[in-house]
Amino acid sequence: MTDSARDDSSDAPAPRQSPGLGARLGRAPLAFIQYLNQEADGCGLSALRVGLGIILCTSALRFLFKGWVEEIYVAPRFHFTYFGFEWVKPWPEPWMSLHVGALALFGACIALGLFTRWAAACYFLLFSYAELIEKAAYLNHYYLVSILVLFLVFVPADVHFSLGARLRGGRIGSGAAELGRLGRVTNGHYALFRAQLAIVYLYAGLAKLNSDWLFRAEPIHTWLRAYSELPLLGPWLNEPFIAFAVSYFGALFDLTIPFAISWPRSRPYAIGLALVFHLSISFLFPVGVFSYVMLIGLTSFLPPAWPRLVYEYFRGPASRVERRRAAVKSRPQNLLWIGLACFHLGIQVLIPLRFLLYPGHVNWTEQGFRFSWRVMLLEKAGHVEFHVLRPRTGEEFLVFPRDELTAIQRKQMAVEADMIHEYALHLANLYRREPGEVIEVRADSFVAWNGRPSQRFIDPTTDLAAIPRSLHALPFILPAPP
């Protein structure tokens, strides 16, 4: 029991008796805060940092060498922006490539534990800037990466496996933390990562509880059928019951993995399932580094000393000194830190719920879809073209997005109403010969999702250029097909 807990108990009325449920519940927040402030082994957090840093570095290098800087940032003549962030623009080359190169460098620093907090801060700023340049390139796991890197700015994740720790007098792999110079890791630091990951999984699981997923096994059925020609397993993948099994397993996995991996008795099975689940996804679907980010994130749920335990499993028990270093201690409460973390997590809980503020099916309108951990829910394709009218002269123009947009931008815009609206406003500006001239822009747009026949997506009679950009519900989205 900690000192503060002892102080509390000394205020209890005599004669001593076991506290009632109400009293215990009343003390729960305090006990929880004490738990959060309890010192923990920093090995797990450092291992997470190393894994994440390696992913960040390789991901940036891959971006550079595969020519995606050119494809995503440099080549497009027009960029889809986030509301309020229209000022974020790509740098001219070679600065944009240097920008991504710097991301690789900071990712390597994070992995090595060199100037970790500064490297994480720089990575967060540069990465977020790059992500804000082009909305068509939005990915949920990139958003998650931003959040996890932001955490690394504030938590002492470099007490182990760190060149920085060595430079400051410690030893790689063990414990300058013992000297108190690198900051002390607490249960709260792990809890922050766990809570964030739990939010991701739970919202991903909740989003799957829809009729397409549960009663039609879509889009899994469509995706698995693409593998129906594989030897041995192929014919099975065409079977609807397999699609249903995979769908239900996926939803159940998302909804339970944070708990299953936290409970010691189920943990070994949960780890095995997580590996199978994420590696299967990585093999089958084009999800990039998503699976690896999630697997690295899941290590935060393991006992903080897990790297030490793995080491001992393979190399024998650690020395007595190292065991002492791993001993749990307590540290003073830090309510400000906890308050900020709770505020962040509160925002994280609320943001995915904002879809409730918009009318219509979120998977059709996609209003409130981004930043909500709605992953792998949609197989969606669309087509859109624009009719531009200059009322003053009566001139009409048929505009195909391919005239200006890249393939990636066209594909994303075709199924996302806010991007169609943004491009319509851009076209109005493009065709406006003098300030204030009225230009009308209408969209011919069709979308098919999760195996349904295509249906008109945007009201073709609405002048999109007359509607200013905002976060309000877009009134021109037609109702979803049944």
Add this chain to the structure above:
Amino acid sequence: MLLFLCGATAACGPVSAVETDTRRLLMEGLGNEVWVPTYVEFEDRMDDLKSALKTLCKEPDEEALEAAQAAWWAARAPWKRNELLGFGPAVDLELRAQTNIDFWPARPSTIDAVLAGDDELNEATVSELGASSRGLPVLEYLLYSGEGSVEDRFAPDGQRCAYAKGLAADTKTQATALRKAWDPEFGDYLSNLVSAGRSGKDVEFRSIDLALSEVVSRLAFTIENIRGDKLGNVLGTRSGGTPQPDSAESRFSSRSLEDIRDNVRGVELVLVGKKKTSESLSVYLESLGHKELRSELRAALDASYESLDAITPPLTSAVIDDPEAVQAAIDTLRELQTLIQVDVINALGLTLTFNDTDGD
């Protein structure tokens, strides 16, 4: 576990002597039964055109000119059917076959300048000219325009004859190069589609889905190109409503609408095949449980042909005399484009993310 095993199997990618993957069989079938034979047909027609020009230039008269024009007209058909293959060898930087064979609309001033020059014109010198001075549109201009008698225009020693013969030989060479690039016995570009994503193969597409996606996207693009450029531009839908007859494809021969029909025929061969049993996307879609798409595609294709037939040729006049008919064709073809670009892509699960290896 099932998925894991499946994923591992997919990654290892068995290379079997007998292909079993329907998507790969589809690519193989389309390549060997449709695309390569169409390029062979184009080569043959170019040979016919070369012969016809030889006859015309030897003994120029109306009959020989008509024969040469008919040969040119016939050569356009296979070329336009394969126009959807606007990737790979067609845009290969070394070949630049698509641009060199079919740069349109033809630029009379550029062609007249070559005709007026003193340079010797033969296959070798023509192959050195820029894209706007080469290919089928230039041949069309030479065969279908010009003043004076046939005998005067196609005098055996004249520049027009030398230019036409040089162009035909050059285009035939390009056609052969293009066919060989696709032919499994030569360049075998087809294997990039058939063996896409297979380990141990240096292929352009990293997965069969990406290869299939390229083909389906090309079908949609072909229809959009018809609507936007071949009909829309001429009608003026992209220039504020003012008709632009000079921007029409094959405007000298009045083959504009037939060019479009051939484009649609090429799309039709991939979508529904020559016969119901032919290798086609519809057959694959049926195997995936999307039987309804075949009839919908068939209906959209039929409607497209009907709308094109409703335009009174030539297109250059129709855009002025009957713009409603042209607009109706643009609208009708949109239904075909939507079916391909939205319904077929969705049914095949080919929606691409921001790049082919990242996305959720």
